[in-house]
Amino acid sequence: MNPYSDQASLHSISLADLTKMSGLPMTTVSAVVQCDDLAGLRYLPLNEAETTEIEQRLKNILKDNTIERAGADAQHRWQLGWQEILERVRLGGISENTLLPQYFKHDILRLYGGYIRATTLDFEKRIFRLLKAILFFNYFFNISHVIEFGCGTGANLLQLHKMFPKMKLTGCDWVQPSLKLIRRINQETGSNIQPIHFNMFTLDGNENIDITNFTAVVTLHAMEQLGNNFGPFLDMLISNRPAVCIHLEPIIEFYDTNFEFDLHAVNYHSKRNYLSGLFNKLRDYEKVGDIEIIQSHRSGFGSTFQEAYSIIVWRPL
Numbered sequence: 001m002n003p004y005s006d007q008a009s010l011h012s013i014s015l016a017d018l019t020k021m022s023g024l025p026m027t028t029v030s031a032v033v034q035c036d037d038l039a040g041l042r043y044l045p046l047n048e049a050e051t052t053e054i055e056q057r058l059k060n061i062l063k064d065n066t067i068e069r070a071g072a073d074a075q076h077r078w079q080l081g082w083q084e085i086l087e088r089v090r091l092g093g094i095s096e097n098t099l100l101p102q103y104f105k106h107d108i109l110r111l112y113g114g115y116i117r118a119t120t121l122d123f124e125k126r127i128f129r130l131l132k133a134i135l136f137f138n139y140f141f142n143i144s145h146v147i148e149f150g151c152g153t154g155a156n157l158l159q160l161h162k163m164f165p166k167m168k169l170t171g172c173d174w175v176q177p178s179l180k181l182i183r184r185i186n187q188e189t190g191s192n193i194q195p196i197h198f199n200m201f202t203l204d205g206n207e208n209i210d211i212t213n214f215t216a217v218v219t220l221h222a223m224e225q226l227g228n229n230f231g232p233f234l235d236m237l238i239s240n241r242p243a244v245c246i247h248l249e250p251i252i253e254f255y256d257t258n259f260e261f262d263l264h265a266v267n268y269h270s271k272r273n274y275l276s277g278l279f280n281k282l283r284d285y286e287k288v289g290d291i292e293i294i295q296s297h298r299s300g301f302g303s304t305f306q307e308a309y310s311i312i313v314w315r316p317l
């Protein structure tokens with residue numbers, strides 16, 4: 001049976017949902033999100049049998065010794081992945097679609113503590129786009145320069161360029177195809193994004209990073225790749241004193257392991273060696289007066305096995 005045949009039970013994403021997901025005021029959200037942005041963002045909660053099937057898939061992943069883990073060894077995979085996008089762009093030109101990372105392909109997602117089936121495969125990427133737009137709009141009012149670390153295909157920087165054409169933009173990544181993609185974006189769109197070769201583990205490339213107190217730093221699904229080895233990078237950010245740092249990342253501390261649904265995400269997160277300890281470390285720095293945490297918020301939205309849309313915003317003091 002077609003799972004969408006019962007249209008009446010389909011849920012739609014509303015402004016109230018984006019308010020809940022972003023943790024920001026509805027007035028901010030409605031200033032950014034237009035009716036068209038929500039059109040077709042629909043889903044069905046999974047039933048018990050479907051949920052059991054997803055849990056079984058997770059069990060298999062947790063037992064699988066070939067699952068790719070984040071870390072310094074993963075560099076060649078990013079190199080290959082973004083080289084593939086570069087080839088796609090060489091054939092099809094720069095667009096939101098050609099720059100879309102390959103991993104946005106799932107219709108089974110997480111929302112508010114349960115699994116959902118989105119009616120279209122672009123659901124996750126559209127929510128990601130809207131969350132970014134809301135965060136950028138809310139936090140970049142006094143900002144003249146944004147640096148994205150782990151900028152990947154440059155899709156987020158292109159979105160920023162379209163939102164703020166006069167904003168100085170810098171994209172940092174540790175693999176060359178990413179930097180080539182930025183140059184390509186500049187050629188085709190007239191943007192002037194500065195590509196910088198930078199490694200968040202070793203801080204190689206640090207001498208080229210120019211942070212002032214009008215600079216915002218963003219990481220979007222990028223610090224997730226650092227496991228528990230984020231200390232030197234975080235300390236570098238604090239000592240360079242940007243105006244604000246925004247992270248949209250999977251934050252393991254936000255899960256509540258009393259709930260099986262969250263416990264599954266924690267197990268998956270650990271299996272993939274994703275970011276661990278950032279929020280606790282930021283809280284330690286806040287306690288001694290080094291930084292202020294402006295927002296820490298669990299969006300309740302995620303891909304199939306984890307929530308990579310948790311929000312932390314802070315600034316050095």
Ligand SMILES: C[S@@+](CC[C@H](N)C(=O)[O-])C[C@H]1O[C@@H](n2cnc3c(N)ncnc32)[C@H](O)[C@@H]1O
Nearest residue numbers: 078150151152173174199200201220221222225
């Ligand atoms: C999941 S992708 C996210 C890309 C982009 N931020 C986005 O939202 O589409 C992770 C990115 O982090 C980069 N990355 C991973 N480890 C890194 C490191 N140690 N230094 C710099 N970049 C790194 C990868 O090359 C990749 O571009």
